[in-house]
Amino acid sequence: MKRLLIFTSLLAAPALFAQSKGLDPADINKPLKDEWTSYSGDLTGKRYSLLKNVNTETVKNLSLEWMQSGILSGCGPTGNPPATPGAGGFGGGGRGGPVAAPAPIIVEGFGTGDANNCGPARFGGGILVVNGIIYASAPDNVYAVDARDGTVLWHFYWKTKGGTSLATRGLGMWHNYIYFELHDDWVVCLDARTGKLVWKHEIASFDQQYFSSNAPMILGNHVIIGTGNDLDTPAFLKSLDPETGALQWSFYSTAQNPGEPGLETWASLDAARHGGGTSWIPGSYDPETHLYIYGTGNPTPAYTAGRGDGDNLYTSCLIALNVDTGKMAWYFQPSPHDTHDWDATQTPALVDMPFNGKMRKLAITAMRNGYFFVLDRVTGEHLLTSKFGLVNNWASGIATDAKLNLDAKGQPKRNPNKDALIAGSLVNNDVTNYPPPTFSPDTGLFYVHEQNSLRVYYLMDPDPRGSMGLGGTGGGGVGLNYGTNLVAIDYKTGKVSWRHELQGGSVGLLSTAGGVLFMANGPDFEALEAKTGKPLWHSQIGALSAPPETFMLDGKQHVLATTGGSFFMYVLN
Secondary structure, eight states: HHHHHHHHHHHHHHHHTTTOOOOOOOTTTSSSSOOOOOOSSSTTTTOOOOOOOOTTGGGGEEEEEEEETTTTTTSSSSSSSOOOOOOOSGGSSSSSSOOOOOOOOEEEEEOTTTTSSSSSSOSSOOOEEEEEEEEEEEETTEEETTTTTTEEEEEEEEEEEOOOOOOOOOOEEBBBBEEEEOTTSEEEETTTTTTOOOEEEEEOOOTOOBOOOOOEEEEEEEEEEEBOOOOSOOOEEEETTTTTOOEEEEEEOOOTTOOOOOOOOOOHHHHHHHHOOOSSSSSEEEEETTTTEEEOOBBSSSSSSSSSSSTTTTTTEEEETTTTTTTEEEEEETTTTTEEEOOOOOOOOEEEEEETTEEEEEEEOTTTEEEEEEETTTTOEEEEEEEOOOOOOOOEEEEEGGGOOOOOOOOEOOOOOOOOOOEEEEEEESSSOSSEEEEETTTEEEEEEEEEEEEEEOOOOOGGSSSSSTEEEEEEEEEEEEEEEEEEEEETTEEHHHHHHHHOOOSOOOOTSSEEEEEEEEEEEEEETTTTEEEEEEOOOOOOOOOEEEEEEETEEEEEEEEEEEEEEEEEE
């Protein structure tokens, strides 16, 4: 009887899936709870779930419900997509009973398939969970998976033309449409019920060595997409029509024409046109003001002269754009005249919390440069700056005195002696990076990965013509690593409340109303007490490749962990 029931469920899954009601756009704006509908779970960027069935007392009762492994195995330069397992369960072989037929594979793309190697063979970024279906992506691949047992329902495979293949940041969804960026610079819209292509739009020129890995953000009737580039081509953000893919507007990070804002901060119009500021990480959205708040990447050339002595706007900036007009409402630059590749692409957390005695609409972020910022998200007003990182030494302090010709906006003051020099300079590495942080309104703490290491930066080529993009430097001579931590920062003061030592880097964090913080810690999937950092639970499943997520399914709180090409579904029993 057990075998018959399992066989029946596998047959019924495609029929139930085909009747999916999709994702109501109104649900995208809801606080994170029952489903995971966008890159950060909801549009605030907090990665804070209202679910609290799993809490500091019950988290020890989390148990593995199912796992699905080997979905991405077999990827290689064969010209054909890998075989996709049809049934879920341990090892992808089901949990007894007949194995379902292989899931349908939809093949598109402009390459021959010879360039397909799956990039990093791992799922990453924002994995969506809607109506009991998991939608997950790896470079050149999208999968729909039954959240109840791991059965693969369909597989979309893109024959790439090649280029830079990095980890994917994930997917976007609107009604029964799934949106996905490809590294050879296309964005596709797929039917969420079948995986079939609905439309495609060319984001940028593949011949100019752009690479596209951003997670599309669906904001009202706008699909917001961005792309990356490590050379000197213009950087931009685009808005597309969700139903047709038609271009609605483009916003360039730097001035492209005479008289445009920010041009005065560059050595010339040509320097500005090729100044960088790519948009490759999703931001956060405030539906009340229609402002999309996201970060831009480093200026180019990244480490050398050739772009003047100005701030090089709007690179390494947090920018607030009106999604209906594509116009900038405000900006904040954490690293004026960036000379260290301090991308400002970390996803900000948008919260309504008391600050200095009154309720404020805040944007909170911890940047790659090792500084923590609190801003008013409506106006961009600077409210607080503090430093984190045990060996953070690149800046000489925080600029506060306008009379000394310094910016009074709470920006770190660059120390030119810590730039890359021909003789070398000892300077900190990235204090954090793109993996998303989390903020708990219950504890008032902002949680972020902290890396503590130093290296010598050498300027290899002082001529900007020979060091465009990220070229022109080398590192070596000495490397000092003082460990990595998870840090909890009090948003009201900017002070670190506690540190938790890590065995490796972060892939992103999750906090919950149950007082639990979920994270990767080396080979462990770990849960901490959000208030104190006390370890509560762990499961040794290997290094995570995507941030943990939580949602409700069949009346129970579930937690999803992803390692490489495998899913681990936990449930509170």
